[in-house]
Ligand SMILES: CC(=O)SCCNC(=O)CCNC(=O)[C@H](O)C(C)(C)COP(=O)(O)OP(=O)(O)OC[C@H]1O[C@@H](n2cnc3c(N)ncnc32)[C@H](O)[C@@H]1OP(=O)(O)O
């Protein structure tokens with residue numbers, strides 16, 4: 001039912017910056033079967049450190065017993081450029097030197113990630129996506145892809161994301177890169193270069209993914225006499241080390257820069273004009289106490305994307321709630337998709 005595949009793009013991929021990437025490989029997974037009408041595609045875009053296995057990291061929303069069910073849908077998720085889960089990334093071999101790229105990897109943008117989704121869709125012969133969904137950096141890609149307008153996207157679901165990355169978000173990312181850059185091994189260009197820095201970067205990032213309340217709920221001490229060795233300290237260390245076991249500092253560096261670059265208004269008349277280019281039935285979901293992508297950003301998206309619906313969920317976790325609150329997302333998205341289907345039937349009846 002699930003397939004792990006790689007598409008080797010036969011041409012040179014031209015990045016938004018004008019730089020060129022040879023030997024682009026896109027690692028992706030599919031779940032389920034494309035139906036005869038080719039109209040059951042659900043395309044998920046992953047966030048910063050996830051991978052193409054959407055049934056693993058978004059379980060509860062994607063799975064045999066879930067809303068996006070591979071027995072009914074053809075689910076596709078591609079690992080993004082720069083990430084270390086199979087797609088071309090800074091540790092891949094640079095065909096010019098025969099050595100891994102490391103810091104010679106070209107910088108890329110969210111728009112490049114969207115263009116690569118388009119390449120894969122073309123390769124798979126997919127002209128229509130029933131539902132395109134992404135949260136956080138995944139939502140940024142989904143939005144850019146919808147604006148690109150080359151594939152017909154029936155439903156677009158944007159969760160905890162924005163139209164342009166905020167100064168606040170960029171400042172968080174820059175602080176994480178500063179942490180990586182203090183680790184001199186990062187500049188030695190070796191597979192585990194910068195890991196100490198990456199640990200600190202994840203610790204900083206976590207503060208933006210969680211909330212004051214979440215730390216109180218999970219890390220409060222049960223005794224009052226401690227002066228050191230706090231649970232919250234151990235949690236930060238643990239989370240930093242956990243990421244270092246499955247990621248690398250170079251991918252993190254480049255992906256965080258791509259996130260900073262996100263601005264749908266770039267090279268277009270304005271952000272508002274760019275949002276007007278979205279043709280899909282759109283649902284925007286915000287998390288009420290998300291400090292990284294505050295709810296005003298999703299309200300803005302819903303205000304400027306034609307006929308978009310807006311919904312919010314409560315989650316003590318904050319931003320990472322988009323990965324955790326799958327029951328709430330299932331309710332909201334399920335309802336939206338039902339309404340969207342009814343609207344389509346009424347439209348078709350009208351035409352007939
Ligand atoms: C190959 C792959 O694994 S890639 C796919 C996995 N990653 C992704 O998809 C990226 C997106 N996912 C995420 O960002 C996260 O997994 C989330 C947001 C969904 C959940 O985060 P989690 O870290 O699981 O939850 P939370 O913040 O509550 O932390 C729980 C962990 O911290 C540990 N922990 C909690 N308190 C402490 C403490 N005081 N000291 C040390 N460790 C602690 C728990 O034991 C638990 O450990 P575990 O992850 O080994 O089970």
Ligand SMILES: N[C@@H](CCO)C(=O)O
Pocket residue numbers: 047048049050135136137209319320
């Ligand atoms: N926790 C998410 C990032 C939040 O956008 C991840 O590690 O991918």
